[in-house]
Amino acid sequence: MTLTLTTAIRDAFTPTGKLRASINLGNPILAYADDAGHAQGVSVDLAAELARLLGAEVELVVFDTAGKSVEAVAAEQADIGFFAIDPIRGADIAFTAAYVLIEGYYLVKQDSPLTTNAQVDAAQNRVVVGKGSAYDLFLTRELKQATILRAPSSPTVVATFLTENADVAAGVKQQLEADAAKAGGLRLLDQRFMLIQQAMGLPKSRNTDAANFLRHFVEQMKSSGFVAAALQRHNVKGASVADAE
Structure with a gap:
């Protein structure tokens, strides 16, 4: 596969002269801060390679x-980003196909009566999710009876689950x-x-050639x-490379 770069495509990605990449540290499978506070991870490596x-x-x-x-890319405060594919986000962002697949799971207390996913969507259950996460968007559509509680971020889901004495925590399996x-x-x-499909995206307002x-x-x-190689280099377990489109 050959990538043909034109001046118009380069300009579409770099309207400020730089490639501004929106990086989410809320999903440590894709990005994290090292001991010096610098962002590292698969998404950071992909951004550097595209640049x-x-x-x-x-x-x-x-x-x-x-x-x-997501908001940064939708508002064109960044030129590309790394997100789970979701139809709501797709209103403002043009997605690629997935590059990494991650599993979303439910977590409960050891003595919980819940043993299967089908039991979660019941009126008496309170489910904690990370606000604005892919699984928040998904479960907001899918859960019809359970109450959703939103933690400030994905890494705080379990802490919120315990503090609120909720029934279920939902999130990325590894976290x-x-x-x-x-x-x-x-x-x-x-x-x-x-199954969370992690993809790259850019503002829909950019030209079609840039999206392609x-x-x-x-x-x-x-x-x-x-x-x-990036998954291995950053010691990411449990995520897999998505199939070619």
Whole structure:
């Protein structure tokens, strides 16, 4: 696959002269802050590689939640971002195909009567989600009876779940597992409730050629092994490279 770069495409990605990449630290599978406070991770590596291909400098615009990261791209305060695909977000953002797949799971207390996903959507249950996250958007559509409580961010879901004495915490499997190991007395339900498709995106107002260039870029990053190598380099467990489109 050959990526054909034109001046118009470069200008569409870099209206300020730099490639501004919106980075969400709320999902540590994709990005995290190192000991020096610098953003690292798969999404940071992809942003740097795209900037290299464009012949531009990358500028990281870092946020602590997915919702804020999405808003930055939708408002054109950033030129690209890394998000889970969702129809609501798709109103303002042109998505590529997924480059990484992540599983969303439910977490409950060890003595909870809940054992299956089908039992979660009941009137007596309160489900904690990260505000504005992909699984918040999904469960807001899917849960008809349970009450949704929104934690400030994805990394605070389990803490909010415990503080509120809620019935269920929902989130990325790896984050829930890590938090459960620290807290103790918690367990995951037996299967995922959703497959989270992590993609790249840019404002829909940018030209179609730029959107197609970004789609081809993602496919090349998957097929070349770049994404797989980045997952390994950052010691990411439990996420998989999405199939080629």
